[in-house]
């Protein structure tokens with residue numbers, strides 16, 4: 001178990017643009033973290049810097065206070081599971097799982113106990129005696145996961161999109177298993193993914209990255225309820241947050257002809273900020289209102305998707321010279337049809353102001369925390 005600190009880390013591959021821009025980060029001992037972001041944002045680069053497969057261009061890596069920036073992977077006591085299975089196909093499943101333990105000369109009796117335990121967790125007990133060759137991609141990747149998990153003495157386990165090759169039905173199950181395993185052995189866990197569901201279900205804290213930078217770090221609830229940046233609001237949620245162009249007048253945001261009363265301090269800061277101002281509201285928080293209801297926005301329904309547990313509708317409203325579109329998530333069974341007029345209530349307590357992409361908050365810093 002370990003506390004991992006990244007101090008002033010940045011990385012540029014030879015001849016390329018910076019893959020990681022300068023960042024500071026602390027991964028607390030025993031925490032479950034996810035690194036979440038679109039393809040190419042620098043997740044694998046960051047993971048490989050922690051494991052020692054890559055040396056950062058600038059900055060240092062500390063594990064439990066010790067500077068390991070120049071230490072090779074084997075000296076860092078870190079297990080890493082990659083996107084594709086790394087399995088010896090001539091060996092049995094048992095021997096594959098035992099490999100990291102035999103390398104460390106763990107007594108055979110202990111190896112048997114631990115491998116059987118991991119085999120049980122991964123529901124592979126019945127396959128321990130068979131050769132890996134011929135197993136399905138799912139099964140091979142389960143062995144890879146097992147090899148990452150088998151040592152109890154590792155400082156941290158790093159997962160680089162390990163469920164990509166797994167069948168969608170099995171994914172849910174394996175995610176739950178990984179969470180259980182982490183709860184049973186509180187090792188520091190860093191999990192790279194571009195899948196928000198994976199990140200939000202597995203991790204206690206999620207680090208959202210975009211174009212080589214950390215945009216926000218927080219609990220799944222923070223990211224959903226209080227996105228620090230429009231990128232996070234858009235990236236987290238399905239569909240993502242609505243961003244409605246607005247002006248700020250006195251103590252309210254004005255969206256089209258609609259006024260949303262907001263904190264006076266937030267409004268003052270937004271007026272003083274540079275760049276375009278938008279009002280962010282999640283599709284889940286918009287409520288259907290009675291026709292002509294006071295304070296409701298009049299919209300016209302566009303596309304409607306019935307998704308079993310809920311309905312998602314796109315709707316447009318008059319915004320000055322043109323039309324602006326938003327999305328609304330309505331409860332299961334809601335009757336809405338394309339072309340109808342839909343009145344929507346926009347609760348002020350669920351709305352956030354963004355200036356030039358950054359959340360404007362009433363805190364001293366003026367912008368919501370994203371460190």
Ligand SMILES: Nc1ncnc2c1ncn2[C@@H]1O[C@H](COP(=O)(O)OP(=O)(O)OP(=O)(O)O)[C@@H](O)[C@H]1O
Nearest residue numbers: 013014016019038039040041042043044045046194
């Ligand atoms: N070995 C390399 N040489 C040059 N450029 C690289 C190398 N590896 C990654 N890059 C570049 O660095 C940037 C970050 O890549 P990285 O693989 O860390 O992103 P990622 O978020 O893990 O993406 P993905 O989800 O697709 O794996 C990208 O622009 C990528 O093209």
